[in-house]
Amino acid sequence: MKTVIYPGxxxxxxxxxxxxxxxxxxxxxxxILSVASATGKNPIFSLExxxxxxxxxxxxxxxxxxxxxxxxxxxxxxERDACAMIRGLRALSDFEYELSLALMNKKLxxxxxxxxxxxxxxxxxxxSSMVRQIVSLGGxxxxxLPPCVVAALKSKLCV
Ligand code: COA
Numbered sequence: 001m002k003t004v005i006y007p008g009x010x011x012x013x014x015x016x017x018x019x020x021x022x023x024x025x026x027x028x029x030x031x032i033l034s035v036a037s038a039t040g041k042n043p044i045f046s047l048e049x050x051x052x053x054x055x056x057x058x059x060x061x062x063x064x065x066x067x068x069x070x071x072x073x074x075x076x077x078x079e080r081d082a083c084a085m086i087r088g089l090r091a092l093s094d095f096e097y098e099l100s101l102a103l104m105n106k107k108l109x110x111x112x113x114x115x116x117x118x119x120x121x122x123x124x125x126x127x128s129s130m131v132r133q134i135v136s137l138g139g140x141x142x143x144x145l146p147p148c149v150v151a152a153l154k155s156k157l158c159v
Pocket of ligand 1: 020039041090100101104119129
């Protein structure tokens with residue numbers, strides 16, 4: 001049984017993240033979408049809200065399980081007996097950050113490697129902060145977000 005974790009802030013999850021999960025579902029037996037409490041960011045959704053939205057958004061992906069974690073991603077990976085972490089790599093601008101994250105995680109726990117997936121073209125420019133801003137300003141980007149995310153964002157941002 002090959003399990004991987006997909007750690008992130010997911011504030012909120014977008015179709016770009018779901019695209020990565022679909023690709024990973026073809027290769028692994030179980031993907032734990034791991035919603036981090038320690039992200040160094042100031043998310044608009046609480047940890048439980050982020051996890052709840054993710055659970056709704058991945059309902060049709062049977063290999064994906066959503067869990068929250070506190071502390072280090074590598075400790076969570078070890079606890080769940082994961083063989084690797086997965087992350088999305090959208091553009092060259094992601095590379096430096098993702099490389100340092102992957103190397104630091106490897107230093108913390110040598111047996112954990114990071115596997116990168118490249119999202120489909122249509123998601124290369126997508127980011128959670130962009131969708132938060134666009135929805136808050138009344139823009140329409142329904143095709144980039146699961147319907148449950150659009151509803152959650154509208155209700156959180158009172159649009
Ligand atoms: N499609 C769309 N957007 C994507 C994406 C994809 N495939 N891949 C990344 N993104 C975007 C996100 O929307 C997000 O956008 P934003 O910055 O505008 O909000 C950004 O890229 C990155 O977000 P996310 O994928 O959620 O990851 P993150 O960089 O916020 O996550 C953690 C960082 C959670 C993995 C890291 O903080 C962590 O591991 N924390 C646990 C503590 C720990 O172990 N620290 C030591 C790390 S060495």
